[in-house]
Amino acid sequence: MHKTLVLLKPDAVQRGLVGELISRLERRGLKLVGMKLMCIDEELAGRHYADHVGKPFFAGLIEFITSGPLVAMA
Numbered sequence: 001m002h003k004t005l006v007l008l009k010p011d012a013v014q015r016g017l018v019g020e021l022i023s024r025l026e027r028r029g030l031k032l033v034g035m036k037l038m039c040i041d042e043e044l045a046g047r048h049y050a051d052h053v054g055k056p057f058f059a060g061l062i063e064f065i066t067s068g069p070l071v072a073m074a
Helices: 010-014 018-027 042-048 058-065
Strands: 006-008 035-038 070-073
Touching: 006 018, 010 018, 010 058, 010 070, 042 058
Parallel strands: none
Antiparallel strands: 006 070, 035 070
């Protein structure tokens, strides 16, 4: 069995799309095994996006992902 990390990022949470996005995943046959609403700090965001360090969009990416709560699912 494969597990996949799904992040519903701050814009999806702010726009109230979480329920609809989860429904879409479940309609496609994916099984949700865990979910957590969380705020990402800069340190965790930096580790998550470590492959992009040094790229011109890195700072904006970190700023966006830390701008509000997100929903992390497996």
